[in-house]
Structure formats: structure tokens, C-alpha cells
Amino acid sequence: MSDDTHFMRLALALGRRGLGTTWPNPSVGAVVVEPATGRILGTGATALGGRPHGEPLALAAAGEAARGATLYVTLEPCSHHGRTPPCTDAILASGIARVVSAIEDPDPRVAGRGHAMLRAGGVTVETGLLGDEAARDHVGHITRVTRGRPALHLKLARTRDGFCASAGPDRLRITGPVADGAVHLWRAHADAILIGIGTARSDDPSLTVRLPGLAARSPLRIVLDTHLRLSPASVLARTARDTPTLVLTTRSAPAHARRALEALGVEVAPVPADAAGGIDLPAALAHLGERGLTRLCSEGGPRLAEALARADLIEACTLVTGPVELGSAGGLPALGPVLAEALTGERFREAERLRLGPDEAVTYERNRT
Incomplete structure (x- = not known):
């Protein structure tokens, strides 16, 4: 098992803990890792009621150490303004160098724009790791935004x-x-x-x-x-x-x-x-x-x-x-x-x-x- 797979499995496990408690938002798991050592700098999962999202919680736990680190996330970070600021803004502000994202978010408000904004900001973005598992975990969110x-x-x-x-x-x-x-x-x-x-x-x-x-x-x-x-x-x-x-x-x-x-x-x-x-x-x-x-x-x-x-x-x-x-x-x-x-x-x-x-x-x- 590669290090990327290991950390994505951890992110998926974190997200599963919140299933049933975060609607109307998906339960997203996130892990911040120091690439040189593999040390976990911070973890997060979407909070009760759907806010805050998992990514800003993981970044807050990592603090300044997030600069140059890798973020593993089970769903494409949001790029729109809702009741909370976009997760893409928090990621860019933190100095994260690389994002490994399991799947693209089919929500029309996101739909690839989160990944595109990160790339435009100089972040390396890789998608699709353990995508089938992530799609299974996020089936509720996916079904709601695609089938109503x-x-x-x-x-x-x-x-x-x-x-x-x-x-x-x-x-x-x-x-x-x-x-x-x-x-x-x-x-x-x-x-x-x-x-x-x-x-x-x-x-x-x-x-x-x-x-x-x-x-x-x-x-x-x-x-x-x-x-x-x-x-x-x-x-x-x-x-x-x-x-x-x-x-x-x-x-x-x-x-x-x-x-x-x-x-x-x-x-x-x-x-x-x-x-x-x-x-x-x-x-x-x-x-x-x-x-x-x-x-x-x-x-x-x-x-x-x-x-x-x-x-x-x-x-x-x-x-x-x-x-x-x-x-x-x-x-x-x-x-x-x-x-x-x-x-x-x-x-x-x-x-x-x-x-x-x-x-x-x-x-x-x-x-x-």
C-alpha cells in the first residue's frame, strides 16, 4: 500500500464517523501530512450539522506546519460561498502544496471548479485515489445533488x-x-x-x-x-x-x-x-x-x-x-x-x-x- 493510499484510507475512515450527522452536507474526511516524513500534522471531519467542513478543521489542527504539506480529502473541496467560506480559500491561504482528492463533487456549484481554483493557485491536485470507496461513502450527497x-x-x-x-x-x-x-x-x-x-x-x-x-x-x-x-x-x-x-x-x-x-x-x-x-x-x-x-x-x-x-x-x-x-x-x-x-x-x-x-x-x- 502506498503512503497516498494509507492516508486516503484514514481520511475515508474519519469521514465515515460523521455519516448521518452532517446533512444536508456530506461528511468529508481530511488529513494533512508532512510529505518528507509522513508525519500527520492535522485531521478533520465535517462537524455536526455540516459545519465547519473537514478541510478547514484539519488545516486549523496543522497550523503553520501546513505550509508545503499534502492534504488528503475524500471529496473535492467546495469553491462557493455558502454559510461558510469556500474550502479552496482556506487551502490556498494555508500554503498547502499538494491536494489528493478522491472524487470530484457533482454538486453544480462545485463540479470541478474547486480543483481548478487550487491548480490556478499553484497547488498540485491529483484526483481519483480510492474513488469508488469515496463514491460509496458519499452516495447520499451524490444522489441528492444529481437526482434530487x-x-x-x-x-x-x-x-x-x-x-x-x-x-x-x-x-x-x-x-x-x-x-x-x-x-x-x-x-x-x-x-x-x-x-x-x-x-x-x-x-x-x-x-x-x-x-x-x-x-x-x-x-x-x-x-x-x-x-x-x-x-x-x-x-x-x-x-x-x-x-x-x-x-x-x-x-x-x-x-x-x-x-x-x-x-x-x-x-x-x-x-x-x-x-x-x-x-x-x-x-x-x-x-x-x-x-x-x-x-x-x-x-x-x-x-x-x-x-x-x-x-x-x-x-x-x-x-x-x-x-x-x-x-x-x-x-x-x-x-x-x-x-x-x-x-x-x-x-x-x-x-x-x-x-x-x-x-x-x-x-x-x-x-x-
Whole structure:
């Protein structure tokens, strides 16, 4: 492994720590290194809420030692004036001699201009190192600025023979504690969790992060609820003042139901309806993109999963398969025909396979080439 690769991997690791906490901005990792000795002079990652950015934090940590040094950064430095000055200005002022940038930022406000400004200022700029890994980490930002919606990561649990629920009324436990812990870690790296009203009513979930030290990382909870059937007595409604809850509905939803939920601190937002009168999923995700959300984790059931697949709104899908089998008793299939075909076709590729105790998690990601 080259020194450049080593330091870029460190920058990527720093950026990953902030996933789920920096929206609407990407979580960028940055490392300042003295080229002659390989000594790390400063590190930084985008702060809570998206500001300050990772680059100025790393430069501030390096101080005057940054002059003549190399900066490794996981995304092209911004070149526009927003709520903070451009990162390119800070880099040029610091005297950095070389920038190694993983990928170009597709945000139209940047889109190569950051690299160009640095080169014009006399900085050597190299791009593309570990670009695939960086694009994976920044998929939320990339999807939002190119498609106007957050990157949706679908999570589904299924039995070994492909079911997500039994035929009877009893709730089926499919996965073990190791997989459950992984789910909570995935939640901590999401901006928001999405479910449908069916899951909200049948499971009455809390959708919080329940891992030691990460409870404060519980993301926004979102329910798709066409007719506002979410009960004010539900966990999601009763805890809305502690962990924000957003219900997306249609304009035809009952006003009294909206008032009851809002009185508990639930935010209710109408979005366009589709031809059948239900929530228009592309419009709903566009609404979330307008709010600044970049990373959306769907933990709904197979009906919502199939609808998302039909609308081509899935960027990644993780299937967690447990050792349980229902056999001839059967149950509710975890995968509908559209989703099953998508995952085995050309749109997706297998990206990761993990063993989680007795369970196996396989992640499929959208092909971008």
C-alpha cells in the first residue's frame, strides 16, 4: 500500500464517523501530512450539522506546519460561498502544496471548479485515489445533488426459505442479536428511517439507536401514511418530542387526525398523491431531498419495498437471512417479483457479504457505470 493510499484510507475512515450527522452536507474526511516524513500534522471531519467542513478543521489542527504539506480529502473541496467560506480559500491561504482528492463533487456549484481554483493557485491536485470507496461513502450527497432525493438503502430480514413473516398472527423473530446490533449501527449512520403505516401499526416500533454511546445518533423517523392512521398512542407519536417523527401524508387526510398528532410533537407534511390516491413515492423522496436529507434507510415491509423497487428509488439493498425456516407452513414472501428481478439483473451488483452470528447479510448496490 502506498503512503497516498494509507492516508486516503484514514481520511475515508474519519469521514465515515460523521455519516448521518452532517446533512444536508456530506461528511468529508481530511488529513494533512508532512510529505518528507509522513508525519500527520492535522485531521478533520465535517462537524455536526455540516459545519465547519473537514478541510478547514484539519488545516486549523496543522497550523503553520501546513505550509508545503499534502492534504488528503475524500471529496473535492467546495469553491462557493455558502454559510461558510469556500474550502479552496482556506487551502490556498494555508500554503498547502499538494491536494489528493478522491472524487470530484457533482454538486453544480462545485463540479470541478474547486480543483481548478487550487491548480490556478499553484497547488498540485491529483484526483481519483480510492474513488469508488469515496463514491460509496458519499452516495447520499451524490444522489441528492444529481437526482434530487436522498439515497435510499432498503433493509429486509427473511427466513432461510425467503419469508419475512409467518402466516399466523404471531410476530416472527428472524435474526439474532449480532444482526440486531448491526441494524442499530446502520441506523446511526442514516439521516432518517422510513417505514409505511402498515409496519407502524403492526410492529409499533421505536426506530431508535439502542447501542451504548450512540443513543444520541437516533435519526429522524418517517412514516408514509396516506390517511393518517398512525395512532396518537403509538411509540412513534408518544416519543416525538424526544426523537423527531415526520409523517408524510396526502392533502385528503383527516384534519382532526393531523391535529392530534401535531399536538404530540409529530410533524405532518402533505405530499402529492399518485393516480390511485396513495402517496406518490418519487414526490415523497423529492420532498425529503428538498429538506436536505441525503441518507435514507427503509425498514418497512415487503409491500413498501416492492413499491420502491417499482419506482426505481433504491440505491442499495441489504438482505439479512436468518437460519429459521417456515417450511410448508409458508408465510409472507420477503421479496416481490420486481425487487427480486432488480437484484438479480443488471441494475444491481453484490457489494458486500457479512456473517452476523448465525445470520448472513448481503448488500446489493446500484450499478453506476
